[in-house]
Amino acid sequence: MDGEYITVENPSAFGAASSGKLRAAPRIRTNHLALLTLLLVSLVIILYAYWDVMVLTAGALPLARVAISSSRDPNDSNETLAEQLYREVRILCWVLTTPKYHKTRAVHVLRTWGKRCNKIYFMTSEPDDELPTVVLTKPDKYEVLWGKTKEAFTHIHEQMRDQADWFLKADDDTYVFLENLRYMLYPYSPETSIYFGFNYKMVGNHQKNESYMSGGSGYVLSREALRIFAEGQNDTTKCRQEDDHAEDVEMGRCLFNLGVKAGDSRDGQLRNRFYPVAPFVALLSGNMGLDFWLYKYAYYNARSCMDCLSEYPVAFHYVNNEQLYVYEYFNYQFQLAGRQQVPERLPKRIREEDLVIPESDNTVT
CATH class of the missing domain: 1.20.5 (Single alpha-helices involved in coiled-coils or other helix-helix interfaces)
Structure with a gap:
């Protein structure tokens, strides 16, 4: 054998x-x-x-169902609310980063929340094959963030203003819920000169009701606000021409002087949707004392309790690359058996002439 x-x-x-x-x-x-x-x-x-x-590369590609939804018939009854908002509230996201953070931060933004932007670009000083980059001329220095921000928004206005209705600036350690941002923006026309974020009070000498938005949790400009900024930022009487100083402060001062409204991003119960720190700061009252900087500088009274953060948050800051995927899991994969589904309806449109922006109510000094 x-x-x-x-x-x-x-x-x-x-x-x-x-x-x-x-x-x-x-x-x-x-x-x-x-x-x-x-x-x-x-x-x-x-x-x-x-x-x-x-699985590893899917994050770098647009969501299939979202990509399909952009060309769907508006009368399609099977279209989800998120898909309708993706089609009707177009958001161009741009993320400020540097080459040393391309692989440790930026690529993970692209694989998580960034894939839900209608368009996304990474503003940096060097190109990267894994990222849709725009190379800026300003050096990679924290001291010139204001200069880089001016250059980025100017480039977007000149080259990309027709790609979206709203234009979001975010850092590479920010997490943004695009569906909630579109839901918040839906009532407003992109032709209204307005922008949104987490409002801070101006310190020192400033005009009444002057405020600025946190650069960390991001801020979003309407198409009209983008145009006004791009065309007016060279006015030496209204905007700082030097590249130094705090980017978000100078952006707020410049937009205020140009007549762009600082919108109130809180929900109907006056709970914050943008938040410049991690969620637990807003949820746990005993975590921070009243001398915490956020409570002092918030334009609107900042509180901490289990009901103080909006059920439809938009953005958080100081989110590392591991946490990006945790946020992703608990919001786009996690399911809770027996959870009652809440009926969702689009908010009513707001005419510019009916727009009312509350004054600051924070008395903490």
């Missing part, structure tokens, strides 16, 4: 031959069995590797 065999014999399963002897059961070579096992194992490994690659 030229090989070993495994003989399978079961008298109850095989009939007797006419000679009264049992027929020999099928015999399988052990080397054939080993080869078959090896092929099956290889197939499993290949399929698992393919699945793993698809």
Whole structure:
């Protein structure tokens, strides 16, 4: 015999031959069995590797259902609210980053919340094959963030203003819920000169009701606000021409002087939707004392309690790359058995002439 065999014999399963002897059961070579096992194992490994690659790279691609929704019939009854908002409230996101953070921060933004922007660009000083980058001329220095912000918004206005209705600036350690941002922006026309974020009080000498938006949790300009800024930021009487000083403060001062409204981003119960720190600061009253800087500088009274943060938050700051995926899981994959679904309706449109922006109510000094 030229090989070993495994003989399978079961008298109850095989009939007797006419000679009264049992027929020999099928015999399988052990080397054939080993080869078959090896092929099956290889197939499993290949399929698992393919699945793993698809999972890792999926974040860098637009969501399939969202991409499809942008070309759907507006009367399609199967369209979700998020898909309708994606189509009707177009947001261009731009993220301020540097080459040293491309792989540790920026790419993870692209794989998480960034894929839900209608368009997204990373403003940096060097190109990157993994990222849709715009290379700025300003140096990679914290001291010139204001200069980089001016250059970025000017470039967007000159080259990309037709790609969106609203234009969001965010840092590479920010997490943004695009669906909630679109929901918040839906009532406002992009032709209204307004911008939104987490409002801070101006310190020192300033005009009445002058405020600025936190650069950390991001701020979003309407198309009209973008135009006014791009065309007016060279006015030396209204906007700082030097590149230094705090970017968000100078942006707020410049937009205020140009007549762009600082919108109130809080929800109907006056709860914050943009937040310049982690969620627990807003939720746990005993975590911070009244001398915490946020309570002092917030334009609107900042409180901490389990009901003080909006149920539809828009953005948080100081989110590292690991936390980006935690936010992603608990908001786009996590399911709670038995949770009652809340009916969602689009808010009413607000005419510019009916727009009312409350004054500051924060008396903490």
